[in-house]
Amino acid sequence: MLKKVSSILLVSALVMSLIAGCSPKQSTGGSESGGKKTYISIATGGPAGTYYPLGGAMAKIFNENVDGVTANAQSTGASIENIGLVSKGETEIAFVQNDITYYAFSGTESFEGKEKMENIRGMAMLYPELVQIVATSSSGIKSVEDLKGKKVAIGAPGSGVEANVRQVLAAHGMTYDDLGKADFLSFNEAADQLKNKQIDAAFLTAGVPTSAVTEVAQTSDIVVVPIASEKIAQLAKDYPFYTEVVIPKGTYKGQEADITTAAVMAMLVVPEDLDEDLAYNLTKSLFEKRQVIIDTHTRGNDIQLDTALKGMPIEVHPGSQRYYDEKGVK
Structure with missing residues (x-):
């Protein structure tokens, strides 16, 4: 009987170990994380919309150009759901309309009477x-x-x-x-x-x-x-x-x-506590490899560095801001 219980405990420990090993956030340090992967979830919208194919193209860019990153686009209910996912720390990048971002941050319109989502930051403006x-x-x-x-x-x-x-x-x-x-x-x-x-x-x-x-x-x-x-x-x-x-x-x-x-x-929103170097590398690869997005969807032509801050309704993430400062984007 003791051997049977010990065996059960051993199997349970192994299962828990495997689950922990497959956690979607093993590291947030990118290439500095000692070989561990950084898992990036990109919250988009429905498969028939614009956000989803753009998110898939961005995941491809990040996977091929940012060391240690594994990114995946996730289908969601779009802007209002996405802003909540970012604020709760359940996604690393999200597509959101910038007016919805403003309402969530300021606690106005559809977010009136709710707790303000002040732990979100802007990564980039995309297209009108x-x-x-x-x-x-x-x-x-x-x-x-x-x-x-x-x-x-x-x-x-x-x-x-x-x-x-x-x-x-x-x-x-x-x-x-x-x-x-x-x-x-x-x-x-x-x-x-x-x-x-x-x-x-x-x-x-x-x-x-x-x-x-x-x-x-x-x-x-x-x-x-x-x-x-x-x-x-x-x-x-x-x-x-x-x-x-x-x-x-x-x-x-x-x-x-x-x-x-x-x-x-349309814009990209990230959590306030996203690693600064990671945010820098994601932003850099987004704009320097944007041809991948253009090849995927016509809206990719509207995603340009010189308009990356146009209409930004909240504070920009420091990692993204560092890249824009290097490029003289205002």
Whole structure:
């Protein structure tokens, strides 16, 4: 009986040893960790979105260019879930919209009443996600002010899109009360209702071209509504994450002119306590090997060193900042 118990204890000890040996965070010291691997989890989004393929390309860069690192892209629920994963120390790098990062850090909007996530830092700004206002041609809507009295899709409740809508309307002296009806609809729901003329316009925040808008434009006459430069400047003054961008003419069927609009940015967020040398090496390899990202997805062309800090809503990680200082990026 004693031998049987001893055998069980021995097997249990071996199993626990194996589990400990496979821990995803054996080291955080990169190549200085005496041969141990540093495991990097990259929180992205759904497999059908943009974050996931970009995250896979970044994992490839890190694995091939940063000594001692093993990186993997993980599919997640995107920005709001990702920011929580970083704050809890459950991922090392995460894709997040910079407005969501700002809300989480400051405890505002969808994070109001919750503990501020002040243990997060910025690694890099990536590419713009544009605030797109799409209306049916028959609605007569040509400006934000023309949304008064109309049926408008404003995104899901508590979403980044919905916050964008409130802020854009406020910059024009408007609220939801000025709309004929404010519908809380997802991208796909908004697209379907635009096609069926159940709504007059919809707000969407995404990279362009956005498939939901492209789909509507194939079967319906649409108008992409501009946001004036002075209103975008006002937004940027009130909310540091906004930038001015242009939707190039021809982006959507029937779009005959460039359209000025506001944009938030997709960014990479890391934990405050990420090893400084590791953060430096990850940032350096990201930009110096970015052709791998370009070869994977067209958005890779927007990831550029000279815009790596444009729209940064929180403090930059010291390791990343060291690389930007070396390159003169401000």
